[in-house]
Amino acid sequence: MEMQAAEAARRWLAEQGVRQVHGGWASDDEPQVLLTTSQVAHSWAGDVFAEDLDAADQVRLAFGLLDLLDEYWVTCEVRFANEGADGPLPGDVLWDGYRRRLEADRGAEAVTYSLWVDWFEDATTSAMAFAEVLGNDTDRLTAGPSEGLLRRARRVLECSGPVRWPVKEPTYRAAARLPALHPAVLRGLRASFHDIYGDLEPAAALALLDRLDLPADIEHVAELRHVLAAGHKNHHRSPGAWEDAVRSCS
Template sequence: MQAEEAARRWLADQGVSQVGDGWVSDEKPDTSLTANQVAHSWAGDVFAEDLDAADQVRLAFGLLDLLDEYWVTCEIRFANDAEGPFPADVLWDGYRRRLEADRDAEAVTYSLWVDWFEDHATSATAFAEVLGNDIGQVVAERSEALLRRARRVLECSGPVRWPVKELTYRTATRLPALHSAVFRGLLTSFHDVYGDLEPAAALALLDQLDLPPNTQHLAALRHVLVAGHKNHHHSPGAWDDAVRSCS
């Protein structure tokens, strides 16, 4: 909340304020702006502020809290590539905190999925920072915040290379509360365009999960893994064949 209020004050300094469900700028006070329009017009300006890099990142995350728009995460990534790298502790703590928060995190998980996990130059570091380094702590402590973060990361981790995520997946199977999320991770590892898994190892993990027998796509996923398929897009027709065989 403190970061969000700092971002609100910063926007006010730019002549932008919230009115009802929308936003207005001093330049065009009669024109209502959406949060998305505010993000596209002003989020990048955070990184031109006379602040050190860590405070710029904190301000940007506050803007994300305030606007809840994916584009803010894009500006963070752009600035990290152009001006950074940002201090890793500040950057990844920003992601971890929002993954743990009891509020919608779609903008954050989408950012991880398409900007950090699909890029093989960044996926290993990103996955380690938001979950891989902490999975032992998650399983040991089992706090709601840590479980929330783990579920969200596992479910969008399909594009992460299998050797990077396999140990985290295996550790997560020790906790029944994460079984559904591991299943979603395996499913997206098969279906995502950039998804990655090793069929035999993925099948061994799948067989350890305690899931309702009528779980949607469970039988079909087991079928394609038994057949040795690694990815939906590398084996056209395999999934449809599996669905027909399991129906």
């Protein structure tokens, strides 16, 4: 599916006079100037939403461009379009696009970064976005999840630090029942403490941490346990707490 979307985006770029060449991209107007994928994304991704297509097909084309270029800026244009005068975009197509790429057996850094800084850090969209990309599938996590769902869960948990604790705690608890997700739960807890917008409840987070069976060489478990046991909710609200934990656990 992603390959087909990428090829559709490649054809669309060619219609705009932009083609992939050795070492990068080039426009028909200035074929001697080599363009990076970032330059292509910044210059053309927004034009997808001016195409004479219905909104759902615009979203699909934008995700194809993301597959082709692997640039975070494409997700920014999706968000701009969602919040623009013609928005919101069709939610089923929008979130299906995120879920598919979170499940894909390929890198998803642009998608997870988009979730983290654009959707999860925004208090007006955080709960909805978390529900769409993972929360609504919490029950499926404990009912024989597919490799794709496990991959999606792992990626979402690791970037979910800014999501409000009551929203994500049920999913964290479900994930803690699956040993394959224990490192991702730990990383989610650490992000919940360290992110500037991170959110957790220390006692509940500590109880969850104590349920995890983690590799002996995984870092910062003792330090996290120390700050949670002391009742600290967030690194930025308790300056020095982590440093104290590092000294105490060394």
